[in-house]
Amino acid sequence: MTLAEKMLRLDRRVIFLLIGVCTLIPLLYPVGLAIKVSPEVRGVYDYIESLPEGSVFLLSLDFDPASKPELYPQAVALLRHAFRKNLRVIGMTLWVSGTGMADQVVTQTARDMGKVNGKDYVFLGWSPGVSSLIITMGQDLYKAFPSDYYGNATKDLAVLQGVQTLRDVNYVVSLAAGTAGIETWYVFGKDKYRFELGGGCTGVIAPGLYPLLRSGQINGLIGGLRGAAEYEVLIDKKGRAVAGMDAQSVTHFTIIGLVILCNVFYLSLRRQRTERPS
Amino acid sequence: MIFLRRQLPLLITFVTGIIFIAQYYVPHPASEELLTTVNKWLQIIGGFALVLGVTSLFHQHAVKIRRREPGWGYSFVLYAGMVGTIVVGLAVNGKESMDGGMTAFGWIYSYTMVPLQGTMFALLAFFIASAAYRSFRARSREAAVLLVAAIIVMMGRVPLGEYLVPVTGDITQWVLNVLNASVRRAILIGISLGAVALSLKIIFGIERSYLGGGRE
Numbered sequence: 001m002t003l004a005e006k007m008l009r010l011d012r013r014v015i016f017l018l019i020g021v022c023t024l025i026p027l028l029y030p031v032g033l034a035i036k037v038s039p040e041v042r043g044v045y046d047y048i049e050s051l052p053e054g055s056v057f058l059l060s061l062d063f064d065p066a067s068k069p070e071l072y073p074q075a076v077a078l079l080r081h082a083f084r085k086n087l088r089v090i091g092m093t094l095w096v097s098g099t100g101m102a103d104q105v106v107t108q109t110a111r112d113m114g115k116v117n118g119k120d121y122v123f124l125g126w127s128p129g130v131s132s133l134i135i136t137m138g139q140d141l142y143k144a145f146p147s148d149y150y151g152n153a154t155k156d157l158a159v160l161q162g163v164q165t166l167r168d169v170n171y172v173v174s175l176a177a178g179t180a181g182i183e184t185w186y187v188f189g190k191d192k193y194r195f196e197l198g199g200g201c202t203g204v205i206a207p208g209l210y211p212l213l214r215s216g217q218i219n220g221l222i223g224g225l226r227g228a229a230e231y232e233v234l235i236d237k238k239g240r241a242v243a244g245m246d247a248q249s250v251t252h253f254t255i256i257g258l259v260i261l262c263n264v265f266y267l268s269l270r271r272q273r274t275e276r277p278s
Numbered sequence: 279m280i281f282l283r284r285q286l287p288l289l290i291t292f293v294t295g296i297i298f299i300a301q302y303y304v305p306h307p308a309s310e311e312l313l314t315t316v317n318k319w320l321q322i323i324g325g326f327a328l329v330l331g332v333t334s335l336f337h338q339h340a341v342k343i344r345r346r347e348p349g350w351g352y353s354f355v356l357y358a359g360m361v362g363t364i365v366v367g368l369a370v371n372g373k374e375s376m377d378g379g380m381t382a383f384g385w386i387y388s389y390t391m392v393p394l395q396g397t398m399f400a401l402l403a404f405f406i407a408s409a410a411y412r413s414f415r416a417r418s419r420e421a422a423v424l425l426v427a428a429i430i431v432m433m434g435r436v437p438l439g440e441y442l443v444p445v446t447g448d449i450t451q452w453v454l455n456v457l458n459a460s461v462r463r464a465i466l467i468g469i470s471l472g473a474v475a476l477s478l479k480i481i482f483g484i485e486r487s488y489l490g491g492g493r494e
Contacts, residue, residue, distance in 0.1 A: 249438030
């Protein structure tokens with residue numbers, strides 16, 4: 001067996017080990033390269049920045065723990081920005097398996113920013129229906145969520161004063177790991193109830209949402225861990241996302257190196273087989 | 279019997295479909311009230327669908343355990359996990375925290391479900407690297423173009439790539455905003471037209487697969 005054939009049949013455990021090492025070392029010894037902010041992420045940031053104090057910001061955390069590494073930092077960055085601007089924050093989720101995590105991120109970030117539940121923010125939790133829920137919220141928020149996640153009557157909460165339907169919400173951002181997510185919020189929410197919509201998503205589904213971004217259906221898109229890192233740079237509060245970018249850089253380059261190596265061996269083997277006399 | 283199993287559902291689908299197509303374009307308060315009421319019903323039915331799903335799962339795995347089919351041990355673990363979580367969840371009324379402290383349900387969620395789901399997703403990174411090594415080969419001109427584009431985008435999406443070759447960032451932005459957006463838009467339009475056609479077929483009773491099988 002030639003070297004090229006051996007390398008093309010490389011045991012995948014070697015690749016697993018390489019990826020593991022390339023992810024671990026930059027996390028232990030970070031470099032901290034500069035992160036350029038993209039127009040997509042700046043779109044969300046600039047819109048929140050333009051909202052006056054007291055505006056209503058709805059953050060829908062539509063993901064489960066599987067997408068926590070990418071979307072949790074996005075949620076933290078967005079909530080920090082919203083609380084810093086003294087916006088009235090409504091948290092909720094369309095994914096039942098993400099409810100606990102969504103509650104954790106909203107409560108913890110609010111606590112860090114000195115915000116009070118019921119007065120500065122509310123976490124509504126989850127309710128069944130997905131598209132039906134969004135439509136019901138668009139018709140009457142209090143019918144969709146008669147109480148918040150902790151059982152407090154939503155009609156009595158100071159933070160929801162003057163908010164009857166989704167039409168009274170100034171900005172909605174959906175952090176989505178798939179369906180139900182940004183497209184659901186647009187089709188059943190923004191299209192009928194005319195609120196401004198932004199999005200955050202995992203890196204895998206980000207390319208699929210560019211048509212919505214280009215047509216103005218969403219005014220910004222935070223894509224993956226890179227998007228979260230860009231947002232952390234914008235709010236000047238570096239966190240987990242920026243910390244993860246070094247590891248992501250090295251891992252990407254490792255995969256690029258492996259792919260180039262594989263093709264060098266593949267093309268060399270193909271040439272050998274062509275040149276070999278029959 | 280045929281009327282109840284075939285014709286009545288078709289009639290309900292047709293009438294409801296037509297009403298709610300019209301509802302979208304009628305801004306009258308009665309129309310909005312109808313939408314609110316029906317959506318509330320849909321939410322209630324959605325809640326019952328969860329119960330149905332769990333019951334079906336229970337039954338499927340109970341059969342596997344009873345018959346000692348291959349892999350019945352995993353079914354037992356699933357059963358124990360589900361029953362345990364449901365009992366604990368009901369005992370604390372579904373609350374993950376109470377009076378500032380974490381409940382047992384919260385413990386199960388934070389210390390088993392969250393790390394387990396995160397681990398499953400994290401494993402993908404290793405498998406993607408291995409799959410990329412085995413399959414990203416320039417077997418043809420088209421494959422070579424795909425390969426070059428993938429390498430440029432992978433470089434352009436990380437700070438190290440933009441630092442070493444600054445133009446990769448701009449090329450990545452162009453690929454995503456122009457090439458990718460246009461192709462995705464074409465696919466979305468196709469899917470949407472297909473969804474409209476399928477919906478109309480269902481409303482008019484041409485497509486009946488949702489009624490299920492069985493003798494007429």
